[in-house]
Amino acid sequence: MVVPNVHLSSGYNMPIFGLGTWQSKPGEVAAAVRIALEAGYRHIDCAFAYQNQKEIGEVLTKIFAEGKIKREEVFITSKVWNTFHSFEQAKLNIQTIINDLELQYIDLLLIHWPQGYEEGGEIFPLTESGKMRYSNEDYLDTWKALEEAQKAGKVRSIGISNFNHKQIERLWNSANIKPSVLQVELHPFFQQQKLRDFCKAKNIAVTAYSPLGNPGSAFFRKSGDPDVLTNEVIGGIAKTHGKTAAQVTLRWFIEHGIIVIPKSISENRIKENFNIFDFQLTPAEVSQIDGLNKNWRLVDPTPRDGDHPHFPFLEEF
Numbered sequence: 001m002v003v004p005n006v007h008l009s010s011g012y013n014m015p016i017f018g019l020g021t022w023q024s025k026p027g028e029v030a031a032a033v034r035i036a037l038e039a040g041y042r043h044i045d046c047a048f049a050y051q052n053q054k055e056i057g058e059v060l061t062k063i064f065a066e067g068k069i070k071r072e073e074v075f076i077t078s079k080v081w082n083t084f085h086s087f088e089q090a091k092l093n094i095q096t097i098i099n100d101l102e103l104q105y106i107d108l109l110l111i112h113w114p115q116g117y118e119e120g121g122e123i124f125p126l127t128e129s130g131k132m133r134y135s136n137e138d139y140l141d142t143w144k145a146l147e148e149a150q151k152a153g154k155v156r157s158i159g160i161s162n163f164n165h166k167q168i169e170r171l172w173n174s175a176n177i178k179p180s181v182l183q184v185e186l187h188p189f190f191q192q193q194k195l196r197d198f199c200k201a202k203n204i205a206v207t208a209y210s211p212l213g214n215p216g217s218a219f220f221r222k223s224g225d226p227d228v229l230t231n232e233v234i235g236g237i238a239k240t241h242g243k244t245a246a247q248v249t250l251r252w253f254i255e256h257g258i259i260v261i262p263k264s265i266s267e268n269r270i271k272e273n274f275n276i277f278d279f280q281l282t283p284a285e286v287s288q289i290d291g292l293n294k295n296w297r298l299v300d301p302t303p304r305d306g307d308h309p310h311f312p313f314l315e316e317f
């Protein structure tokens, strides 16, 4: 099975489907990456902050050395972390990412969040009250380091994550190289149509994170948060197709042309999530899932980061 691509404004193609790796622990993530690539995945979503990139780098090196899958067939995304937002720190972080992943180049490098944290120390510099210690570094300077990395051939495409439309516009107006991709939270209960339309008008491809609603995680999820995988509408559509709720949810992104990166460390679920290219949702089924939107954000660090002047989620979109 060859996964369809989304054509990026940088000129490169990005597989519309990939493996997420947040909360995949060292000791688990290498096996997950191997299972995924052997099952046909050709896109892995990584980040410095996930603290598992060295293990991903080791397994990628082994897999490429085995010769069945070539480096150029796999699309690797990573993200510059919030404690590296100054131009000089961002350059260092980019080099660390490349070294840890044991790659000559990264396919897509994103600024993980617009808000910067105190530089040079721990990656979550929390105060005793649970707030983050900030830096005032501007993401426009971080962007210059990404542009430099792209020009140097260390990175093929560059983009952003968790930026709101005003921040994208501000970046757009000063950037020499425009962002190719925006990665944000998207699932049936949080569809971000205005932000998607805004990106479409600028030819910025959109990647959906937490596409299954990050079930089972207590990191951001709160009691009372809705559950994508037990939703009756999605369950009913799944029954019609002989598919699971996860497969129908992931297929809904494909029907919309949205890049999607479900995370799993389970062999069965990694394979299940990939098995979505042998069926299609009807336009009526797509509309039914479109109708589930509740503007319900699940990944929300407002209590921790909300005071930062660049915190993105206080704008409508």
Ligand SMILES: NC(=O)c1ccc[n+]([C@@H]2O[C@H](COP(=O)([O-])OP(=O)(O)OC[C@H]3O[C@@H](n4cnc5c(N)ncnc54)[C@H](OP(=O)(O)O)[C@@H]3O)[C@@H](O)[C@H]2O)c1
Residues within 6 Å of the ligand: 019, 020, 021, 022, 023, 045, 046, 112, 161, 162, 183, 184, 208, 209, 210, 211, 212, 213, 214, 215, 216, 217, 229, 246, 247, 261, 262, 263, 264, 265, 266, 269, 270, 272, 273, 299
């Ligand atoms: N840019 C950002 O700020 C940002 C933020 C969040 C996420 N992300 C990226 O997006 C990726 C995906 O988002 P996410 O990890 O938050 O959430 P997700 O992919 O929506 O959900 C992952 C959770 O769902 C479970 N799962 C996976 N497939 C399943 C299936 N078929 N049936 C039932 N449960 C299933 C996984 O458990 P098992 O592992 O046990 O299968 C895991 O607990 C991340 O891994 C990361 O790469 C980026």
